[in-house]
Amino acid sequence: MSKYDYSKLQNGSDIRGIALEGVPGEAVNLNSEAAGRLARGFLFWLMQKTGKEAPDLTISIGQDPRLSGDKIAANFMQALHPYGCQILSAGLASTPAMFMSTIFSEYTADGAVMVTASHLPWNRNGLKFFDRDGGLNKGDITDIITFAESDSILNSIRPAAPREIKTIDLLNTYSAHLRRLIADGIGCSETDSPLSGMKITVDAGNGAGGFYASKVLQPLGADISSSQFLEPDGHFPNHAPNPEDKNAMEAICTQVKTCGADLGLIFDTDVDRSSAVDEKGCEISxxxxxxxxxxxxxxxxxxxxxxxxxxxxxxxxxxxxxxxxxxxxxxxxxxxxxxxxxxxxxxxxxxxxxxxxxxxxxxxxxxxxxxDGAYLATKIVIKAAQLFREGRGISSLIADLETPAESIEIRFPILADDFVAYGDRILKDLEILTDSGQIKGASLVKPNYEGVRINFNQPSCKGWLLLRKSLHDPIMPLNIESDIPGGVHEIRRALKPLLAGYDKLDISKL
The missing domain is CATH 3.40.120.10 (Alpha-D-Glucose-1,6-Bisphosphate, subunit A, domain 3)
Known part of the structure; x- marks a missing residue:
């Protein structure tokens, strides 16, 4: 049995762990040793996938601005260096840009690694892995962890003459790519300043996304003066770099309204997610x-x-x-x-x-x-520029989208030791109850691929609920939406007695 155990670092298709001390009760588990062994595990995985020996491989490495990013990236590169592979150091980068380092002819990396923990708190960090087929899947990460835990596997990788680590300006290459997409999409050249006259507010949340304002939009003529929190800062001092965060969305909506911008764009830390704000200052999320x-x-x-x-x-x-x-x-x-x-x-x-x-x-x-949050933002910018020339705003594109009257999410902790089985039992029971007609005005949604989704159609509540298991934690999230005011309350009231009998499910917030 291996003396190493990195299984708790796996979060689906990512690696995520605690990289810095300072939060009570959270011990560091993504340390130098773990980063180095995971680097060699990835190297072995890439050798198996490509059929190449280590000296024939090119691996690119980048990071978001987290406080532990420099150290983890350095640990990763140091671990690969003795095996003769070509290492490309991208420095500050976005997750999508790291994948594109396997595509761009300037680099053609066999594999890429992004040091990031997305929107998680400042003391966390992690790793996202890519090859030329895209992001690795959950099973691939499990394999990399297995390799990283095995001395015999890691020792089987033959050392070779180290090669000089190359520093690359990946963000500039990627930004040029996005500028070309915008110019081509609008139907003019970059030198024609296709975004001239538009005021676009970018909120990077002090993550890696500030480049989009300064390296993509501004060179094309956009006024980015109302942009905020563009400077990378791993303390994330202004708000969480997360388009799902209420405070983050309020911050950019307020800025767009105050400054009279034509469009707002907000990114998460590593720029694989984005949302927008329309010309009225309303969130598009x-x-x-x-x-x-x-x-x-x-x-x-x-x-x-x-x-x-x-x-x-x-x-x-x-x-x-x-x-x-x-x-x-x-x-x-x-x-x-x-x-x-x-x-x-x-x-x-x-x-x-x-x-x-x-x-x-x-x-x-x-x-x-x-x-790719920047790619989605680019497509939005292209359309916004076209509509701007017609005297319309981006809101017109989804004007026909109706919204529910009410919505809520509640997260129920599962207290059972075998929380997976306990959650499965609750879902199965709820499905049977609904399908047998024991819940007035309720019907199961079929087909349904996660949890139990129930439609409600009665005068006091027209809407739906979805009860499911969390992907990784002992939690059962409940989402409810209603088409009429008061419907969420009615659906909660109908559900509560059905869940009350499960003593290992904490429904105190229901």
Missing amino acids: RNGIVAMAAALIADKYPGTTVVTDSITSNQLTVFLEDTLGLSHLRFKRGYKNVINKSIELCRSGIDSQLAIETSGHAAYKENYFLD
Whole structure:
């Protein structure tokens, strides 16, 4: 049995851990040793995947501005150095840019690593891995951990003459790529200042996304003077770098209104997620960002299937299918789940051009199915510029999207030791109760791919609930939406006696 155990560092298809001391009760588990062994585990995985020896491999490494990023990236590179692979050090980068280092002809890396923990607190960090096929899946991460824990496997990698680590300016290369996309999309050259006259507010939350304002929008003529929190700062002093965070969205909405901007864009720490704010200062997030992302491709790909996570609203389905003429497949939470489902549909002969979570992870088929917040922002900017010339704002693109009257999310802790089995039992019981007609005015949504989704159709509550298990934690999230005021209360009241009998489920907030 290995003396190393890195299984707790796996978070689906990512590595995430505690990298810095300073938070009571949180001990560091992503230390120098772990980073180094995971680096060699990835090297071995990449050798197996490509059939290449270590000296024939090129691996790029970048990081977001977290306080522990420099150290972890250095540990990673030091661990790879003795094996002769070509290491490309990108420094401050975005997660999508790291993948693109496997695509851009300047680099053509075999593998790429991003040191990031997305929007998690300052003391956390992690690793995201890519090869030329895209982001690695959960099973790949499990394999890398297995390799990292094995002395015999790591010792089987033959040392070779070290090569000089190359420093690359990946963000400049990536920014030039995005500028070309905008100019081409608008139908002019970059030197024509295609964004001249537009005021665009960017909020990077002191993450890695500040480059989008200074290196993409400003060179194309946009006024970015109202942008905020562009400076990378791993303390994240202003608000969480997270488009799902209420304070973050309030901050950019207020800024857009105050400064009279034509468009607002907000990124998470590593720029694989984004949301927007329209010319009225109203947020375009959750169901809105899904609708926006779909509307941007509806004309080019009529009838395509949009794969979303499980908590999207009924109104979104109506907008996607009835207004845009697309198909909507509501699948599971988890950005890799929706991406992989979209890829699966394409391989089966069903066109699916977009996989997107309400969190802001948006992956287009035309962009390697890469969840890239800057790419989504770029498509929004192109459309906003076209509408600006017509005297319209970006809000007009999703004007027909209706919103529920009320919505709420409650998270119930599961106190049972075997929380997976206990959660499964609750879901199965609730499904049976609903299907047997014991809940007045309720009907099961079928097919349904995660948890139990129930529609309610009675005078006092028209809406739905979704009860599901968390992807990784002993939690059961409950989402409720109502089309009429007071409906959420009625649905909660109907659900409470059904869950009251489970003594290992904490429903005190229900």
